[in-house]
Amino acid sequence: MGELIHLTAPDLMLTALLILALVGLSARMQLGIGWQITIAAIRTTAQLLLVGLVLKSVFNNAELHWVVLITMVMLTVASWEIMSRQKRKLKGWWGFGISAFAMFISSFLITLLALLLIIRPDPWYMPQYMIPLLGMLLGNTMNGIALGMDRLVTTAWQQRMIIEQRLMLGQTASEAIRDIRTDSMRAGMIPIINSMAAAGIVSLPGMMTGQILAGSPPVEAVKYQILIMFLVTAGTGFGVITVLHLISHRMFDTRERLRFDKLLRAPRV
Amino acid sequence: MFTLESFSITGLEPISLTLDAGECIGLSGESGCGKTRLLRALADMDEHSGGLSLDNTPCESMCAHEWRKQVALLPAESQWWHDRVGEHFCIAHDDAGKACIDEQAVTRLGFGQDVMSWQTSRCSSGEKQRLSLLRLLANKPRVLLLDEPTANLDPEKTRHVEQLIADYVAREHAYCIWVSHSAEQLQRVSPRRFVIADGVLKNG
Numbered sequence: 488m489g490e491l492i493h494l495t496a497p498d499l500m501l502t503a504l505l506i507l508a509l510v511g512l513s514a515r516m517q518l519g520i521g522w523q524i525t526i527a528a529i530r531t532t533a534q535l536l537l538v539g540l541v542l543k544s545v546f547n548n549a550e551l552h553w554v555v556l557i558t559m560v561m562l563t564v565a566s567w568e569i570m571s572r573q574k575r576k577l578k579g580w581w582g583f584g585i586s587a588f589a590m591f592i593s594s595f596l597i598t599l600l601a602l603l604l605i606i607r608p609d610p611w612y613m614p615q616y617m618i619p620l621l622g623m624l625l626g627n628t629m630n631g632i633a634l635g636m637d638r639l640v641t642t643a644w645q646q647r648m649i650i651e652q653r654l655m656l657g658q659t660a661s662e663a664i665r666d667i668r669t670d671s672m673r674a675g676m677i678p679i680i681n682s683m684a685a686a687g688i689v690s691l692p693g694m695m696t697g698q699i700l701a702g703s704p705p706v707e708a709v710k711y712q713i714l715i716m717f718l719v720t721a722g723t724g725f726g727v728i729t730v731l732h733l734i735s736h737r738m739f740d741t742r743e744r745l746r747f748d749k750l751l752r753a754p755r756v
Numbered sequence: 757m758f759t760l761e762s763f764s765i766t767g768l769e770p771i772s773l774t775l776d777a778g779e780c781i782g783l784s785g786e787s788g789c790g791k792t793r794l795l796r797a798l799a800d801m802d803e804h805s806g807g808l809s810l811d812n813t814p815c816e817s818m819c820a821h822e823w824r825k826q827v828a829l830l831p832a833e834s835q836w837w838h839d840r841v842g843e844h845f846c847i848a849h850d851d852a853g854k855a856c857i858d859e860q861a862v863t864r865l866g867f868g869q870d871v872m873s874w875q876t877s878r879c880s881s882g883e884k885q886r887l888s889l890l891r892l893l894a895n896k897p898r899v900l901l902l903d904e905p906t907a908n909l910d911p912e913k914t915r916h917v918e919q920l921i922a923d924y925v926a927r928e929h930a931y932c933i934w935v936s937h938s939a940e941q942l943q944r945v946s947p948r949r950f951v952i953a954d955g956v957l958k959n960g
Binding site: 646648649651652653654655656657658659660662666741742743744 | 801802829833834835847848849892
């Protein structure tokens with residue numbers, strides 16, 4: 488295996504030029520996305536550099552409390568991210584709690600399971616394994632959860648008259664929301680199902696590519712990738728189910744009335 | 757008996773009222789006076805306070821979905837979500853596979869027996885209104901809360917609907933609260949009529 492080819496600052500500058508060109512073109516064509524691209528590019532640079540530094544120091548002193556602190560920060564940020572991707576904002580701490588709980592199930596527990604039963608590094612919280620694994624799970628399950636949640640809330644809002652009509656005809660709350668729940672589960676799971684189906688043929692997954700670039704034998708990289716795919720799928724599935732269950736419960740009161748006033752933040756007037 | 761005892765919702769003075777079996781009362785009032793909200797609250801779709809009971813069973817002692825099957829609200833605008841008309845009939849958990857469509861009622865409202873396979877997207881508003889009544893009656897409710905049930909119908913169809921409801925109420929010893937803007941209609945369907953004005957329910 489050859490030496491890892493190091494990237495230099497000018498290399499990155501060159502790719503930044505591509506982004507700048509895109510922003511310039513967008514401004515010229517009045518596509519209105521330039522500002523968002525700029526912000527996101529600056530964010531990604533700053534965040535990744537910061538994380539690189541943090542990881543470097545955590546890897547150097549692999550103590551449990553540091554690892555726990557970092558995972559908690561990651562979990563919190565991911566939960567906020569889910570909240571901010573919702574078209575209709577959920578109300579108060581409860582909305583945040585629901586995403587945090589779902590991320591905990593979908594990523595945290597699954598990561599623990601993988602570390603303790605499958606990969607078994609020593610110590611089990613070895614940050615070189617724990618943090619990338621958790622990060623990958625958070626990043627991927629977050630998508631599905633945010634999509635499923637958004638679909639449930641926006642569809643239920645659009646179809647509130649239908650839901651109420653079903654209730655008036657004597658259906659229980661869970662019967663009245665069932666179709667929408669099924670649809671939302673699909674919406675949440677489709678991306679990961681697609682990426683499993685396309686993996687290796689249409690796309691080479693990022694982690695596997697990274698390992699190969701870093702010099703791992705392809706078959707080793709593939710084994711890790713399969714592991715990750717399965718973990719992400721399981722995590723997304725359990726996470727979406729949790730979110731759908733909690734939100735559809737919260738949507739109705741004890742008399743099975745549709746209560747968006749309890750679920751959603753009032754729109755600004 | 758269908759009994760309201762100091763039954764209140766926001767914006768309306770508390771209402772005390774008793775309906776006897778087989779009785780239909782008429783309710784009118786200006787738009788926005790709270791007729792629809794009152795019907796919704798009676799079906800337990802909105803919050804309310806005070807007493808509400810059906811045949812001496814208080815509303816809160818029944819499951820909400822069970823109450824709504826018994827105390828059925830026909831909203832002014834009906835909703836249809838499946839492709840076919842028939843898929844909307846007998847949809848509550850405990851009537852899976854039950855053949856609860858009253859074929860005679862279907863005919864009386866001017867439909868052929870093929871109506872259940874009609875596409876909902878192609879029904880006119882008048883057809884939807886009559887079909888939503890059939891859908892409601894298929895649940896065999898004890899109380900009918902009708903919010904302008906003939907608003908989209910011509911005079912002849914209106915008579916058919918009035919007759920069908922009157923027969924249902926008489927045959928099943930049911931209770932009916934009929935909301936309408938038409939004073940003539942209320943005179944036809946109910947001897948006992950009320951008006952909501954300035955947040956108060958009065959004899960009208």
